Amino acid sequence: MSGEVRELREVATWSDSADVVVVGLGAAGAAVALEASGTGAETLVLERAAAGGGTSAMSGGVLYLGGGTALQKACGFEDSCEAMYAYLMASCGDSPDEAKVRLYCEGSCEHYAWLVAQGVPFKPVFYDGCSGEPPTDDGLVWSGSERAHPFCELARPAPRGHVPQLEHQAGPMLMRALLAAVAASSARVAAGQRCTALVRDDSGGVVGVIASGERAIRARRGVVLTTGGFIHNDAMLAAHQPLLTRCKFRVGAEGDDGSGIRLGMAVGAGTVRMNAASISLPVTQPWGLRRGILVNSQGQRFVNEDAYYGCLGERALLSHGGRAWLVVDDAIFEQPEYPRNVAAVGESPTELARELGLPPGSLESTLALYNLHAARAEDPVFRKAREYVVALETPPFGAFDCTTEGSLYAAFTLGGLRTDPDGQVLDPEGRPISGLFAAGRCTSGLSVGGYSSGISLGDGTFFGRRAGRSAARA
Amino acid sequence: MSGEVRELREVATWSDSADVVVVGLGAAGAAVALEASGTGAETLVLERAAAGGGTSAMSGGVLYLGGGTALQKACGFEDSCEAMYAYLMASCGDSPDEAKVRLYCEGSCEHYAWLVAQGVPFKPVFYDGCSGEPPTDDGLVWSGSERAHPFCELARPAPRGHVPQLEHQAGPMLMRALLAAVAASSARVAAGQRCTALVRDDSGGVVGVIASGERAIRARRGVVLTTGGFIHNDAMLAAHQPLLTRCKFRVGAEGDDGSGIRLGMAVGAGTVRMNAASISLPVTQPWGLRRGILVNSQGQRFVNEDAYYGCLGERALLSHGGRAWLVVDDAIFEQPEYPRNVAAVGESPTELARELGLPPGSLESTLALYNLHAARAEDPVFRKAREYVVALETPPFGAFDCTTEGSLYAAFTLGGLRTDPDGQVLDPEGRPISGLFAAGRCTSGLSVGGYSSGISLGDGTFFGRRAGRSAARA
Numbered sequence: 044m045s046g047e048v049r050e051l052r053e054v055a056t057w058s059d060s061a062d063v064v065v066v067g068l069g070a071a072g073a074a075v076a077l078e079a080s081g082t083g084a085e086t087l088v089l090e091r092a093a094a095g096g097g098t099s100a101m102s103g104g105v106l107y108l109g110g111g112t113a114l115q116k117a118c119g120f121e122d123s124c125e126a127m128y129a130y131l132m133a134s135c136g137d138s139p140d141e142a143k144v145r146l147y148c149e150g151s152c153e154h155y156a157w158l159v160a161q162g163v164p165f166k167p168v169f170y171d172g173c174s175g176e177p178p179t180d181d182g183l184v185w186s187g188s189e190r191a192h193p194f195c196e197l198a199r200p201a202p203r204g205h206v207p208q209l210e211h212q213a214g215p216m217l218m219r220a221l222l223a224a225v226a227a228s229s230a231r232v233a234a235g236q237r238c239t240a241l242v243r244d245d246s247g248g249v250v251g252v253i254a255s256g257e258r259a260i261r262a263r264r265g266v267v268l269t270t271g272g273f274i275h276n277d278a279m280l281a282a283h284q285p286l287l288t289r290c291k292f293r294v295g296a297e298g299d300d301g302s303g304i305r306l307g308m309a310v311g312a313g314t315v316r317m318n319a320a321s322i323s324l325p326v327t328q329p330w331g332l333r334r335g336i337l338v339n340s341q342g343q344r345f346v347n348e349d350a351y352y353g354c355l356g357e358r359a360l361l362s363h364g365g366r367a368w369l370v371v372d373d374a375i376f377e378q379p380e381y382p383r384n385v386a387a388v389g390e391s392p393t394e395l396a397r398e399l400g401l402p403p404g405s406l407e408s409t410l411a412l413y414n415l416h417a418a419r420a421e422d423p424v425f426r427k428a429r430e431y432v433v434a435l436e437t438p439p440f441g442a443f444d445c446t447t448e449g450s451l452y453a454a455f456t457l458g459g460l461r462t463d464p465d466g467q468v469l470d471p472e473g474r475p476i477s478g479l480f481a482a483g484r485c486t487s488g489l490s491v492g493g494y495s496s497g498i499s500l501g502d503g504t505f506f507g508r509r510a511g512r513s514a515a516r517a
Numbered sequence: 518m519s520g521e522v523r524e525l526r527e528v529a530t531w532s533d534s535a536d537v538v539v540v541g542l543g544a545a546g547a548a549v550a551l552e553a554s555g556t557g558a559e560t561l562v563l564e565r566a567a568a569g570g571g572t573s574a575m576s577g578g579v580l581y582l583g584g585g586t587a588l589q590k591a592c593g594f595e596d597s598c599e600a601m602y603a604y605l606m607a608s609c610g611d612s613p614d615e616a617k618v619r620l621y622c623e624g625s626c627e628h629y630a631w632l633v634a635q636g637v638p639f640k641p642v643f644y645d646g647c648s649g650e651p652p653t654d655d656g657l658v659w660s661g662s663e664r665a666h667p668f669c670e671l672a673r674p675a676p677r678g679h680v681p682q683l684e685h686q687a688g689p690m691l692m693r694a695l696l697a698a699v700a701a702s703s704a705r706v707a708a709g710q711r712c713t714a715l716v717r718d719d720s721g722g723v724v725g726v727i728a729s730g731e732r733a734i735r736a737r738r739g740v741v742l743t744t745g746g747f748i749h750n751d752a753m754l755a756a757h758q759p760l761l762t763r764c765k766f767r768v769g770a771e772g773d774d775g776s777g778i779r780l781g782m783a784v785g786a787g788t789v790r791m792n793a794a795s796i797s798l799p800v801t802q803p804w805g806l807r808r809g810i811l812v813n814s815q816g817q818r819f820v821n822e823d824a825y826y827g828c829l830g831e832r833a834l835l836s837h838g839g840r841a842w843l844v845v846d847d848a849i850f851e852q853p854e855y856p857r858n859v860a861a862v863g864e865s866p867t868e869l870a871r872e873l874g875l876p877p878g879s880l881e882s883t884l885a886l887y888n889l890h891a892a893r894a895e896d897p898v899f900r901k902a903r904e905y906v907v908a909l910e911t912p913p914f915g916a917f918d919c920t921t922e923g924s925l926y927a928a929f930t931l932g933g934l935r936t937d938p939d940g941q942v943l944d945p946e947g948r949p950i951s952g953l954f955a956a957g958r959c960t961s962g963l964s965v966g967g968y969s970s971g972i973s974l975g976d977g978t979f980f981g982r983r984a985g986r987s988a989a990r991a
Contacts, residue, residue: 247522
């Protein structure tokens with residue numbers, strides 16, 4: 044046996060069967076189950092934990108949606124499919140999947156309506172002041188870099204973070220609603236059931252799974268993997284993106300060990316951007332802290348500080364070794380919402396730089412150039428928005444620790460199985476693997492690098508629905 | 518069929534057979550063939566091109582070897598296994614395979630002797646003045662960042678680029694010698710033979726290959742894949758590292774289309790760091806040009822310019838969007854060995870910056886800080902070696918184009934099949950796939966990011982030999 048695969052001829056008897064077998068019951072799995080069962084297909088969901096929810100239920104609950112959803116309109120924002128498409132294509136990393144992004148933008152308003160129809164409540168109030176999860180039960184937030192350079196020049200910005208209504212518990216709220224919808228559907232849910240192998244027939248197609256207790260379960264039409272990413276699998280991180288092991292907060296339920304990706308690979312699935320990750324460095328909230336400057340171990344700035352905190356973290360970790368500090372002066376000092384250590388304080392930039400161990404003269408040079416332009420509220424070097432550009436010249440100066448050692452980076456993986464927009468799993472040649480579908484973070488979705496809050500719940504549910512329909516008609 | 522795999526039961530008759538079937542005849546394939554046949558195993562090599570050679574025969578021929586080889590000693594250099602190990606572990610990217618690096622360093626002197634015994638000539642003369650391929654027929658060169666920060670502080674530097682003797686044609690020379698050795702061995706070579714599928718038995722083990730004309734060839738002990746990387750496969754680059762498509766020079770023979778990686782994946786092989794690549798930006802030769810400063814589109818330096826040009830290219834492309842310029846003044850101006858466009862000239866840094874479209878004041882600020890320290894021959898910001906640190910203050914100033922659009926980046930892939938140090942191919946769980954071995958650039962070898970010239974020919978032949986012995990005794 045070269046992987047977690049079982050040949051059909053080795054299966055003596057089927058313990059159970061369904062038209063569609065869904066592996067995993069987070070947001071993506073729920074979306075699959077709802078759509079597959081909705082077509083009349085007999086649907087069975089296997090969840091390894093004692094109950095459904097997965098990482099989605101631990102998340103901030105934000106869904107990245109737009110193009111003029113009912114919620115955006117209710118909150119008084121205009122948006123268009125084109126603007127959303129332009130933003131996502133520019134922000135989702137290098138060369139995202141154009142077909143997926145296009146479909147997602149075109150279907151986003153309908154998808155929002157579907158979520159509401161499943162019983163997910165959204166309060167039609169806009170909350171200004173955070174990127175992602177608000178501290179209130181408000182329904183709409185900014186959740187990306189839409190208003191930051193270069194995106195604001197490419198597409199008209201609109202807030203697209205859609206947040207289920209329940210203060211500080213939007214993720215659990217989302218899953219409570221989706222799980223209730225699944226319970227009310229014809230889909231069966233079997234909890235405490237781990238999928239240990241896929242069953243393959245002589246033609247290479249997937250025709251079932253092996254679940255806990257060596258039970259063989261037949262899938263007459265298709266198996267859909269929705270098992271999450273691999274942030275909790277150290278061996279996979281070592282193989283694909285070991286820098287993530289330096290992030291203090293690995294975002295994911297226990298089941299995010301890449302099991303579905305490995306199940307797929309064992310039957311010959313291709314993978315996409317296994318090195319990609321969402322890496323958040325939430326240090327610029329309250330937004331007044333965007334007036335600080337984020338510097339690396341050379342004392343240089345490396346990003347416009349008003350970019351989404353996922354952008355800050357990705358740059359800091361992947362391009363600057365996870366060595367960064369947010370420098371502020373006394374005039375703009377305030378405590379970050381997510382507590383940060385103050386790494387150093389100094390009466391002058393030189394004293395601060397010495398405390399931080401930065402090369403002599405470098406931070407001073409960086410600040411001098413920054414302040415020169417800030418006098419005109421300009422930042423021609425990184426093009427931070429004018430409202431956040433003020434000269435930093437009021438002692439004492441301070442630096443919040445944004446190193447991986449002394450600070451919190453929150454990370455999860457974005458790479459995974461190669462799928463087409465209908466959720467069909469593809470081999471490395473781009474050919475479909477018969478009977479095998481996938482959605483959510485065990486696949487490569489909208490983002491292949493750059494991230495905005497809500498993309499994973501968004502593409503997981505959106506492409507989960509498509510995968511559910513595909514499997515049901517397979 | 519979910520991939521390039523054929524089930525044994527589908528094979529009616531074997532057209533040919535051998536104990537060990539080697540797929541590909543570059544340097545790695547030759548090493549496999551020599552060692553496998555040397556143990557007495559009947560060995561058959563399939564090469565898709567009309568003759569052996571592959572990318573190795575197009576290369577600069579440098580082999581990264583050290584620890585006190587006979588050539589290093591003859592040239593008067595001291596080196597140690599420990600120093601080589603420390604350098605490679607620090608320079609080969611984030612978390613390289615420790616076991617492979619250890620074995621490689623321990624076996625490096627013996628491996629050099631083996632190459633000599635195969636008829637590869639090395640002239641015992643050290644050539645100073647380049648990184649990699651010398652313009653002479655001399656045998657030893659610097660081929661990495663050994664003398665640059667931070668490596669020079671971690672390990673005693675020694676030149677480790679071992680170059681077969683034939684001016685400007687060391688790669689062809691290497692392959693001529695290895696192919697002659699293969700011809701003199703008991704291994705059979707079949708050219709013009711493409712391997713289109715692996716044959717798998719009921720237990721999941723590999724027992725043969727399908728070659729051109731649907732010929733089934735039985736491998737009694739093992740198949741060894743040595744098919745090279747995937748720099749010429751746009752779909753694979755899109756899946757794993759699309760930035761490489763922006764490099765004007767894709768380093769590799771036509772066969773570097775990832776066929777072996779896909780063959781392995783189709784039978785369930787794992788992969789490692791598919792995003793990793795060697796990305797050369799050869800702009801600092803002659804070495805006097807290291808006295809220039811390499812700046813990004815913010816006018817900032819981002820690397821010590823005396824680092825190996827593979828380090829320059831990797832940083833410039835992956836962290837700075839392939840937007841970079843080498844700034845020089847009139848005092849240090851000279852033409853690079855590899856022709857570069859002059860992107861701009863200016864009587865002052867300000868004029869130069871304006872020509873380049875850099876943000877106002879930024880290049881000036883960078884130069885001012887650099888020159889301040891250069892007055893004492895110091896570079897505390899990036900720690901370039903003193904000999905390359907001089908103030909740049911003699912007009913006119915010029916900038917060599919180091920953008921991906923206007924300049925040459927030379928790239929090849931480093932990610933590939935997951936193998937153990939004996940060349941056994943592993944699945945994503947780390948379990949061996951029976952009968953399947955691999956070496957060279959279709960595998961992940963010593964480098965998982967940072968590169969030094971000669972690592973691929975070095976690890977390809979070194980681990981190729983090990984894979985050949987493993988397959989022969991399987």
